[in-house]
Every structure is written in structure tokens, then in C-alpha cells.
Amino acid sequence: MTELKFHVDESKCIRCGACIRDCAPAILEFDPDSEYPRVIPGAEPGCTRCQHCLAVCPRAAVEIFGRDPEESLPGNAVPDPDEILSLIANRRSFRSYRHENLDRVTLDKLKDMLRFVPTGVNAHSLHFAFIDEVEVMDSFRNYVMDRVAGMLAEDPDNPFLSRMERYRRQFIEGRDVIFRGAPHMVVAAAKEDSPCPAYDPVIALSYFELYAQSLGVGTVWCGLALGTLNYFPELMARLKLPEGYKAGYCMLFGPTGLRYPRATQPDPAGMHSVE
Numbered sequence: 001m002t003e004l005k006f007h008v009d010e011s012k013c014i015r016c017g018a019c020i021r022d023c024a025p026a027i028l029e030f031d032p033d034s035e036y037p038r039v040i041p042g043a044e045p046g047c048t049r050c051q052h053c054l055a056v057c058p059r060a061a062v063e064i065f066g067r068d069p070e071e072s073l074p075g076n077a078v079p080d081p082d083e084i085l086s087l088i089a090n091r092r093s094f095r096s097y098r099h100e101n102l103d104r105v106t107l108d109k110l111k112d113m114l115r116f117v118p119t120g121v122n123a124h125s126l127h128f129a130f131i132d133e134v135e136v137m138d139s140f141r142n143y144v145m146d147r148v149a150g151m152l153a154e155d156p157d158n159p160f161l162s163r164m165e166r167y168r169r170q171f172i173e174g175r176d177v178i179f180r181g182a183p184h185m186v187v188a189a190a191k192e193d194s195p196c197p198a199y200d201p202v203i204a205l206s207y208f209e210l211y212a213q214s215l216g217v218g219t220v221w222c223g224l225a226l227g228t229l230n231y232f233p234e235l236m237a238r239l240k241l242p243e244g245y246k247a248g249y250c251m252l253f254g255p256t257g258l259r260y261p262r263a264t265q266p267d268p269a270g271m272h273s274v275e
């Protein structure tokens with residue numbers, strides 16, 4: 001645990017106690033001498049590094065980890081709820097992409113967004129392997145298509161083909177049903193001994209998908225790509241995930257010419273209210 005560097009600017013603090021009340025592990029208190037907030041002596045290891053103390057202060061008086069509260073994005077910039085619902089309802093799984101790289105500015109925006117995603121116990125033990133160049137994506141694609149062509153010719157009962165039985169006809173036609181012709185892929189991996197390795201990658205990619213589609217970028221969750229990476233360890237090795245990290249899920253993305261002029265009409269989700 002690095003030093004918290006918790007600092008209250010006493011010229012701004014109005015002693016409202018909001019930072020103390022919102023600290024989930026309750027490691028803050030009013031200093032009995034100065035009467036300003038401080039970290040309870042010896043309680044530093046309990047900090048989850050959530051920065052709620054910095055975020056909640058009405059006077060921007062709290063610095064922690066050397067972060068200046070004035071540098072935060074404003075907290076009142078929440079979009080219209082109808083726009084949020086429209087984004088959720090109109091997000092689609094895109095399986096048609098232009099064979100070209102996304103512009104660099106948009107790609108960088110997508111990558112930078114990932115620091116804001118929530119993680120269990122705020123561990124942020126995630127790592128993202130990005131395929132930034134369509135040529136690299138093509139080499140993954142071509143490798144798999146070559147291997148599949150070999151299986152179709154010599155080993156039609158190969159477990160890889162059996163597992164993807166319903167795509168056999170499309171494989172025979174040489175269609176890229178796995179990577180969907182996408183120019184980019186992101187693989188979200190979690191540290192295996194982190195608190196929530198099964199969930200954090202999926203949550204991160206959920207945020208990624210919505211932000212991408214708000215920017216007009218197509219995305220598709222791709223269990224087939226994850227299954228393929230797991231089946232061909234030499235491809236997984238090419239991702240060079242850090243030691244101790246495991247791929248959690250894959251998302252394909254990129255520029256798409258496809259537009260859906262209306263949302264789908266799914267049935268209501270199953271639910272009940274517990275008495």
C-alpha cells in the first residue's frame with residue numbers, strides 16, 4: 001500500500017463531515033486537535049483507494065494520492081435519462097465492419113475511459129490487450145481460417161469444429177464468423193487472485209460497449225473469439241497478457257457502415273418483487 005497523502009485544505013473545509021461519512025471502510029475522523037478530517041492513525045491499510053473523499057467534498061478541499069480535486073471531471077454532467085435509455089436500447093451487436101483502423105483520437109478516448117470502470121473492492125486488477133491495427137487482426141483471422149480450412153479437409157470431427165457446429169456451413173464458405181471481419185479486438189483480463197476476476201472484465205467491457213456506440217463505433221461481445229483464443233494457446237500467447245492474468249472476455253470493435261434505424265422490441269425481463 002502506497003502512502004495515502006490525504007490532505008485537507010483547511011482554508012476551504014467547512015467541517016461538514018461528508019468525506020468521513022462516505023468513506024466505506026470508515027478510516028476517516030475529525031482530528032480531535034485541529035477539528036479537520038484526518039485518517040485515523042494506523043487505519044491507512046483499510047483504504048480501498050476509491051477517492052470518494054475527494055469526490056464528495058462540496059468545497060474541493062480533499063486531496064488524496066496527490067490528486068488535485070480541481071482536476072476532476074465535473075460531477076453534474078449526467079446526460080439526460082432518456083438519452084441513456086436510448087443508448088442502452090439501441091446498442092446492437094455489430095457483425096459488419098469496415099476493413100480500416102478506427103481513427104486514433106477515438107481509439108484513445110475508448111482506452112482512456114477504462115480507468116473509470118468499477119471493480120470489486122476497487123482492486124482495478126484489470127489489464128486490456130488491444131489489437132490496434134487491422135493488419136494484426138488480419139493475421140489472427142487468417143491463422144484461424146487456415147487452421148479451420150485444414151480441419152475441414154482432414155479432420156472434420158475436430159473438437160473445435162464440433163463445438164462450432166452451427167457455423168460449419170459458413171466456415172466452408174470461408175466466412176470469418178469468429179472475428180466478424182472486425183479491425184480491432186480488446187481482450188479484458190483480470191488478475192487471477194483479484195477479488196472479482198469473473199465479473200470485472202465483463203463489467204469493464206459493458207462500459208466500453210456503451211461508450212463506443214455513443215461514439216458511433218460498432219462493437220460485438222465475442223465468446224467465439226474467447227473460445228478460439230483458449231483453443232489455440234499460441235494465439236492467446238500472442239496477446240502477451242501479464243503473468244498471473246487470465247482473459248475474461250473479448251470484444252470486437254471498429255468503424256461500421258451499418259446503422260439500425262430503430263431499436264428491437266425484447267420481451268420484458270423476468271423479475272419479481274420479494275416479499
Ligand SMILES: Cc1cc2nc3c(=O)[nH]c(=O)nc-3n(C[C@H](O)[C@H](O)[C@H](O)COP(=O)(O)O)c2cc1C
Nearest residue numbers: 024048050052117118119120121122196199200203
Ligand atoms: C464486481 C463488483 C463487486 C462489488 N461488491 C461490492 C460490495 O460487496 N459492497 C460494496 O459496498 N461495494 C461493492 N462494489 C463497489 C466497489 O467497491 C466500488 O466500485 C469501488 O469502491 C469504487 O467506487 P465507485 O464505484 O464509486 O467508483 C463492487 C463492485 C464490483 C464491480
Ligand code: SF4
Nearest residue numbers: 023047048050051053
Ligand atoms: S480513498 Fe476511499 S477508502 Fe480511502 S480514505 Fe478516501 S474515501 Fe476512504
Ligand code: SF4
Nearest residue numbers: 013014016017019057
Ligand atoms: S467533505 Fe470537504 S468540507 Fe466536508 S469535512 Fe470533508 S474536507 Fe471538509
